[in-house]
Amino acid sequence: MIKHSPNDSASFPVQVQITRGSMVESKHLVNAAVSDASGRIVKSWGDVQAPVYLRSAIKPLQAIPLVESGAADAFGLSDREISLACASHTGEDLHVQTVLSWLKRIGLSVDDLECGTHWPSYPEAERALAAAGEEPTAAHNNCSGKHTGFLTTSLHLGENYKGYIGLDHPVQKRIVKVMEDFTELDLSNAPIGIDGCSIPTIGVPLDSAAFAIAKFADPSSLSEERKHACSRIQTAIKNEPEMIAGSDRMCTPLNRSAKGKMIAKVGAEGVYLVALPELGFGVSLKAIDGTTRAAEIALGGILEDLGVMDDEIRTAIADFAHPVFKNRNDMEVGGAIVDLG
Secondary structure, eight states: OOBOOTTSEESSOEEEEEEETTEEEEEEEEEEEEEETTSBEEEEESOOSSEEEOGGGGHHHHTHHHHHTSHHHHTTOOHHHHHHHTOOOOOOHHHHHHHHHHHHHTTOOGGGOOSOOOOOSSHHHHHHHHHTTOOOOGGGSTTHHHHHHHHHHHHHTTOOOTTTTSTTSHHHHHHHHHHHHHHTOOOTTSOEEEOTTSSEEEEEEHHHHHHHHHHHHOOTTSOHHHHHHHHHHHHHHHHOHHHHSOTTOTHHHHHHHHTTSOEEEEETTTEEEEEETTTTEEEEEEETTOOHHHHHHHHHHHHHHTTOOOHHHHHHTHHHHSOOEEOTTOOEEEEEEEEOO
């Protein structure tokens, strides 16, 4: 249950100010919440009670059935594969080849993925694929690891895995149940959309999302099976941060440098969720205008405010949290300021 107190909330969203020269050129507004594992809102900014589609930021929770069901053990999944099951990857060779070998091991192929196809988001991987005269497959989809995890769980449980992206399929019903358990909400009447990879995405308030990721960070109140699943997923992301995102993405250097002190995952349209296991806190945020740039800069400011940054993390994510903007002649022309109010 979410517990708000009169002093836990700032009146206004976080402001991310983009500067050029001597003036502020534009502003982004970011709503954010910090919760502990009991549901107490430690801090918040802006409207944290309106529903938000958490998009890919929720993937570590979506991976819980993969471990909790016994599927991960039954198919001998490594940390690399479990991290990839939580990923929005960049389509680099290490991601694609891991998906393909994982599919082969469970007796399926890329044709069984229902996530759709797109070119790699990492430019070097995209150029290499094009230079080889090849077309992308569903394995290049940034969500292909998550979908391979869905297939693995469904196979292990003896289900007909076809149509696993549908809201009425057991795969998705399990995920909704996990989200209800972690948020302690009845989501039967929550807003529902379709994500980029074709699975349902459910609207959840930011305060409840922060509560959910705090329980993931500190699962001590959960069942032994669920505690084990949370711990294993955290360990996999800590040990294999390249799989959670890839080159030129904030999630990878943040998770690598944090070394388990933070488990961070971005979502489309300016969403971020971060688990802080040492504090037992969860952070959720949403850039109102949907820009990832704003979400990354705001997250850096919030993590500083919580006192969880160290020099290694600060340096690792500086390009994202404290960007310096340059023009086509490589001249420094601007930067960013975070105002937490």
